[in-house]
Amino acid sequence: MTYRILLLLPFLILLASCVSNPQKQKTQAAAIIPATETTNIDDLLEELSAPEPEAFPAPPENLNLWQQLARGFQLQDIEHANIDREIQIFLDRRDSLTRQLKKGEPFLYHILQEVRKRGMPSEIALLPGVESGFRPTAYSRHGAAGLWQFMPATGRYFGLKQDWWYDARRDPVESTEAALGYLQKLNKRFDGDWLLAIAAYNAGGGTVGRAIRKNLEQDKPIDFWSLDLPAETRQYVPRLLALSHIIGQPERYGMVLPAIENELRFVRVPIGEQLDLKVAAELAGMNTEDLLLLNAGLNRWATHPDGPHYLLLPADKAEQFSEKLAALPEDQRLRWTRYRIKRGDNLGRIARHYGVSVQALMQTNHLKNHRIRAGAHLMIPLSGSTTIAAANTISRSNRKVRYHVRKGDSLYAIAKQFGVKVADLKKWNRLAGDRLKPGQELTVVRTL
Structure with a gap:
């Protein structure tokens, strides 16, 4: 005023x-x-x-999450045949798209709020849908992980901790912060061009930079659509824009979006020190699988002994959890049993008996090799042999990978690439013969 x-x-x-x-x-x-x-x-x-209008008017009440998301779209005036083609691909698989969007329910509110804080186009909040189908446990065949599909080296560069206990690439909060920071750097590098930034997130800044230099040398335009980029990247950017077009105008495309309320879904709750995840689930009044979905960065039966010392919990369970955790005796935070080693024992036999891995026994007992001595004692993590072990069978101890068959592929070549047996490939995918066709999706389970 x-x-x-x-x-x-x-x-x-x-x-x-x-x-x-x-x-x-x-x-x-x-x-x-x-x-x-x-x-x-x-x-x-x-x-x-007269009173000044608010700098950022409060959004209308009763908007669902999709409507709130669409209010922040900034790239909707871009038109291209490749976008139209991707829209049609989505529409041809409506049921699959609906299931994919539904998987974003636990995470989209948080992602959108972080995007808005940074003043970024709301389309960015949909990138995990293109990257991972909104699955925090997703792994690519190249080793990228999490909602935002960080490669190990890139994740470490952006401060995402990765070790035996914890992989921050799969942590919805940590990976979102890292991904948005990365995208902002790329946007600045490419002079505020969001299409080039998004392309660089997929292909790498160096790849996009080289394509720009090549076009400059040939006196060609340097917008995204004019660059010679990898086929995957040329599809990646239009796919994101196509997804945002459908979400922005679902009626136009005859699409019914899954109902997702525009409200906080989880909160970060401090736990102070290491905590057994089965104990945590009981304190929160939820099953372990749901706890692991929100805390997908955790690799084992307990949180990291050195931190981060927090858990992501449903907003409506956080208060109950905190109260019960405060009253929990210190010696009940972790569940163990003490085992006296007998003559003839070895780590493999003990691990099988308790349903835990040899590596878990070595890590828990600070063993540098497999040598053990009769009469000594081992600490056995009990939760590692129950629900949590079962929940982690595919998503952590083993990595389930979706592989799309390419022209010239064979079962032998794919099995060799992933270090698995042809017989296992057939069993996982219920294949009667050896014939494959390009585009066919195979499941590969890699044991780590």
Whole structure:
């Protein structure tokens, strides 16, 4: 308000001084106000006394998450045949698209809020849908992981911790912060061009930079659509824009989006120190599988002994959890049993008996090799042999990978690439013969 009054003060003084000189008033006012406008001093003062509009108007009430998301779209005026083609691909697989979007329910609200804080286009919040189908446990055949599909080296560069206990690439909060920071850097590198930034997120900044230099040398345009980029990247950007078009105008495309309320789904709750995940699930009043979905970065039966010391919990369970955790005796935070080693024992036999891995026994007991001594004791993590072990069979101890068959592929070549047996490939995919066709999707389970 003060700024506006100061800005108009010279004009008000001019009007007041011209009251006694009508001719001067007409001449000087005409130089300030366009001839097509008329100004009344009372109207002007009334306008100045009116309250300032909010810099960021509050959004209308009762918007669902998709509507709130669409309000922040900034790339919707871009049109291209490749976008239309991707839209049609999505529409041809409506049921699959609906299931994919539904998987985003636990995470989209948080991602959208982080995108909005940074003033980024809301389309960015949909990138995990293109990258991982909104699955925090997703792994690519190249080793990328999590909602945002960070490669190990890139994840470490952006501060995402990765070790035996924990992989921050799969942590919905940590990976989102890293991914958005990365995208902002790429956007700045490519002079605010979001399509180039998104392309670089997929192909790498160096790849996009080289394509730009090549076009400059040949006197060609350097917009995304004109660059010679990898086929995957040329499809990646239009796919994101196609997804945002459908979400922005579902009625136009005859699409019914899954109902997702525009509300907080989880909160970060401090736990102080290492905590057994089965104990945590019981304190929160939820099953272990649901706890692991939100805390997909955890690799084992307990949180990391050195941190991070927090868990992501449903917003409506956080208070109950915190109260019960505060009352929990210290010796009940972790569940163990003490085993006396017998003559003839070895780590493999003990691990099988308790349903845990040899590596878990070595890590828990700080063993540098497999040598153990009769009469000594081992600490056995009990939760590693129950629900959590079962929940982690595919998503952590083993990695389930979706592989799309390419022209020239064979079962032998794919099995060799992933270090598995042809017989296992056939069993996992219920294949009677050896024939494959391009585009066919295979499941590969890699044991780590």
